[in-house]
Amino acid sequence: MKFVPTxxxxxxxxxxxxxxxxxxxxxxxxxxxxxxxxxxxKRARSWxxxxxxxxxxxxxxxxTFDLVPATLLLDKQSQDxxxxxxxxxxxxxxxxxxIIRAPQEGVGVDHSRKTICISTQVGxxxxxxxxxxxxxxxxxxxxxxxxxxxxxxxxxxxxxxxxRAKAExxxxxxxxxxxxxxPLANYDALVQALAIVNADWGLGFGARRITVSTSGLVPxxxxxxxxPIGVRLAISLHGATNEVREKIMPVNKAFPLEKLLPAIxxxxxxxxxxxxxxxxxxxxxxDSLEQAEKLRDIALDLHAHVNLIPYNTVEGLPWxxxxxxxxERFARVxxxxxxxxxxxxxxxxDIDAACGQLRLKTERDRGALGPDSAANTEA
Ligand code: SF4
Numbered sequence: 371m372k373f374v375p376t377x378x379x380x381x382x383x384x385x386x387x388x389x390x391x392x393x394x395x396x397x398x399x400x401x402x403x404x405x406x407x408x409x410x411x412k413r414a415r416s417w418x419x420x421x422x423x424x425x426x427x428x429x430x431x432x433x434t435f436d437l438v439p440a441t442l443l444l445d446k447q448s449q450d451x452x453x454x455x456x457x458x459x460x461x462x463x464x465x466x467x468x469i470i471r472a473p474q475e476g477v478g479v480d481h482s483r484k485t486i487c488i489s490t491q492v493g494x495x496x497x498x499x500x501x502x503x504x505x506x507x508x509x510x511x512x513x514x515x516x517x518x519x520x521x522x523x524x525x526x527x528x529x530x531x532x533x534r535a536k537a538e539x540x541x542x543x544x545x546x547x548x549x550x551x552x553p554l555a556n557y558d559a560l561v562q563a564l565a566i567v568n569a570d571w572g573l574g575f576g577a578r579r580i581t582v583s584t585s586g587l588v589p590x591x592x593x594x595x596x597x598p599i600g601v602r603l604a605i606s607l608h609g610a611t612n613e614v615r616e617k618i619m620p621v622n623k624a625f626p627l628e629k630l631l632p633a634i635x636x637x638x639x640x641x642x643x644x645x646x647x648x649x650x651x652x653x654x655x656x657d658s659l660e661q662a663e664k665l666r667d668i669a670l671d672l673h674a675h676v677n678l679i680p681y682n683t684v685e686g687l688p689w690x691x692x693x694x695x696x697x698e699r700f701a702r703v704x705x706x707x708x709x710x711x712x713x714x715x716x717x718x719x720d721i722d723a724a725c726g727q728l729r730l731k732t733e734r735d736r737g738a739l740g741p742d743s744a745a746n747t748e749a
Pocket of ligand 1: 494495496497498501502503549550551552585606
């Protein structure tokens with residue numbers, strides 16, 4: 371399951387680790403910063419572009435490092451609010467990175483806010499019943515370099531599309547670690563990638579604009595709370611009682627609400643930030659008034675924000691999106707108690723539906739997955 375690349379991904383190196391490797395071959399300390407500036411600020415796509423480095427050094431870099439350890443296979447633009455990048459990793463694995471545009475009022479779509487949804491694993495072991503990413507199981511963890519590489523590919527694309535190209539900052543507004551995989555099951559690589567994304571010498575992207583989403587791995591929620599970086603946390607709750615949650619999320623058996631809710635409280639209190647509770651509404655599964663009332667109580671108790679996401683019905687699957695009336699009825703319970711809440715009314719499932727399908731389709735076309743996976747869909 372552990373993938374060992376033939377060349378180390380440069381996007382997985384920190385300033386300290388790169389400085390150390392360069393020092394071993396007699397390079398001065400400032401060289402690492404120079405190289406990382408080429409990668410993250412000037413967005414160099416090849417070693418030859420790094421014109422202030424000597425030729426022997428560029429040759430050594432080429433022999434030692436993979437500059438960006440992923441190749442863009444497909445850039446699927448939509449009329450909708452999401453675009454998807456399908457990336458191929460060095461072992462042939464496929465991952466999706468999703469760009470979600472949220473148009474701002476009175477401003478054209480091209481100038482809308484952009485949220486990038488990145489993956490942390492190839493597949494997923496958590497087995498949430500509504501999710502395509504998990505149905506084919508876990509293939510492997512991504513390396514830190516592969517997690518960061520997704521954002522660089524988005525930068526290359528955005529640099530070409532928008533006039534604020536090659537800005538010091540990355541040209542998007544938020545990052546959600548909510549794509550394929552359970553981020554906290556790949557904890558070390560995740561934390562290293564976040565450090566690179568956040569660092570001045572890296573993408574320089576503010577931690578407050580990064581949200582890590584988890585299905586509820588309690589020990590690692592508590593570990594993440596201790597990290598100084600201070601990212602935001604979202605919990606895929608999807609059930610307000612153990613009985614309902616257990617039906618759709620096997621993780622609830624190991625970490626039921628009695629364990630999960632105190633961990634969420636600890637995270638929120640440690641960072642002084644509101645945690646988000648994600649709640650995909652599925653007809654006759656978790657859309658009852660009783661669930662709404664329990665969710666209201668949990669949210670009030672934890673001072674959490676609730677993100678209600680109507681399930682996106684997929685042909686051939688048993689799950690359905692509740693009717694508009696049922697959605698409104700559910701939301702009204704939270705609203706009446708002044709719970710901080712968002713209800714996605716249009717194209718509501720895009721973020722969640724975005725990850726997994728393109729990868730599954732391509733792998734099926736390649737014959738990499740068995741026939742059972744043909745019916746997969748995702749969260
Ligand atoms: S919803 Fe998230 S945690 Fe659950 S199986 Fe899908 S990718 Fe894994």
